[in-house]
Amino acid sequence: MSALIGDKGYDGDGFRAEIVDRGAKPVIPNKSNRVTLHSFSKRAYKGRNVIERCFCRLKDFRRVATRYDKLARNFLAAIHLAAIVAYWIN
DSSP: OOEEEOOGGGOOHHHHHHHHHTTOEEEOOOOTTOSSOOOOOHHHHHHHHHHHHHHHHHTTSHHHHHTOOSSHHHHHHHHHHHHHHHHHHO
16 A cells, blocks of 8 residues: 655645545644544654655755756756765765
């Protein structure tokens, strides 16, 4: 089953319904002021942190963060190089 993981900013009934209509399960925590609480997988939501850290690490490279490359293949190559360097450092 596929799931869409989002933060509290995407906690809306219309957005949740759209996700379900497209065949995915919403993994979105409830806002603090929400009246009707929805359940979500806290275990799956913790995986979001890993992805956020990966994007943050890639954005440390100026070329990737500002998207200097005009061609998609060059941009993808820059992402690959940045990922290799980021992996190599840690």
